[in-house]
Amino acid sequence: MRRTCIFGGRSHPELTDFICEKLGRKPDKVELRKFANGETSVEIKTSVRDQDVFIVQSGSNKTNDDVMELLIMIAACKGGSSKSVTAIMPYFPYSRQSKKKSHRGAITARMIANLMHVAGVNHVITIDLHASQMQGFFKCPVDNLVAEPLLARWIRSTVQNWREGVVVSKNPGGTKRVTSLADALKLSFGIVTTDRRRPNMGQSMYNSLETTITLVGNVRRRPVFIVDDIIDKAGSWIAAAETVVKRGGATKVYCMATHGLFGGDCLREMDECEEIDAIVVTNAFPIPEEKRKGIRKLVILDVSTLLAESIRRNHHGESISQLFMHHD
Structure with missing residues (x-):
């Protein structure tokens, strides 16, 4: 695929490699570091000017670090004049907090969606959201794939x-x-x-x-x-x-x-x-x-084939309806 960049966060590097392997390429270079005080530092090592950027970052056991890393990577790519930024989030962090559980509770999943919008995301691809209504939290298109x-x-x-x-x-x-x-x-x-x-x-x-x-x-x-x-x-x-x-x-x-x-x-x-x-x-x-x-x-x-095909179809402007169908 021409004019695309695929970056992977630290949450699931194995899945990023599998996706890139299916697309016949290697992940683009990004330097992810942590300062001594715990702050996250991101430096994109590839030109993203006028490129379709895809950032693979799932939730993991270090959810808060994953979210911050993703937000900074999105902002870095937007600041680098990318054409579009798509977040590939196989597991969406905080998806179980999509409604108020108490009178003074927070709808945390909506807050994450708002943060991603502020960072500059143009598109989100995820798999089996805990509540499909969460797609309405976003101001950009969301592809909620199914396993x-x-x-x-x-x-x-x-x-x-x-x-x-x-x-x-x-x-x-x-x-x-x-x-x-x-x-x-x-x-x-x-x-x-x-x-x-x-x-x-x-x-x-x-x-x-x-x-x-x-x-x-x-x-x-x-x-x-x-x-x-x-x-x-x-x-x-x-x-x-x-x-x-x-x-x-x-x-x-x-x-x-x-x-x-x-x-x-x-x-x-x-x-x-x-x-x-x-x-x-x-x-x-x-x-x-x-x-x-x-x-x-x-x-x-393995969901890497599903995600790789969704990336390819999104880049070429093709329908993703086929990805929801059952094939024997």
Whole structure:
């Protein structure tokens, strides 16, 4: 692609390399440093004058640093007379704070969108926003891509009896996401509702939450795909898995999400849960090597092809509708 620059922040350099590899090029040079007092310094080492600039910066375990780094990179490129600046944010930071949770709370996701507008962003590409209405926070176009076709392809190619499966939501708020995948695969769907109050992880999630869990849908002697957008804490996932197996009689359980945040010991706890057969996520959010070590059930799907194609189509002014479609 002519007249383009692709820069990567420090949040997910591996994904930046994968995207550039798919586009047949190398990332352009940028120097990212930190001063002794913790301030972020950015210096663009390539001319961006009249170029379409794409900055790859996902959220990571250092969210605040990632956000500041992205804002400074956007401002630096605008100051360098770039034609346009597109932020590639596979996981959008603060996306779970898209509404007031208390009378004096802040809508932090909207504030991040405003900061990006002030920095000078022209376009945002992300994957599976926690709430799709967040696109309205921005004053520029937002492409909210979906990982659903990736997950569907994995199910078709890996699970032998997938046609007998049931797609399950572990909370009422995720039903739209679940019914979309179920419709694409022509499967039935169900819902597991659980009380938010969790005991400590030392107790069996099934026994301690049995009175507060409701399973809607028939999963007996069927594989179950529990789907959500984010895996952060293990509690609700383990509770849902134990419910569909012990109460519903499911044969296998696959926990699937776009963003594997895996806070604390979440990944290890899910890996040790006997009722869970596989944990399927994408590499939209970086999972540290030390966290993956010794984990047997983790499957990571690559979103770099999806993002690379969205960059190519945006640069050439082509439609991205094809990226939302399911291909066998």
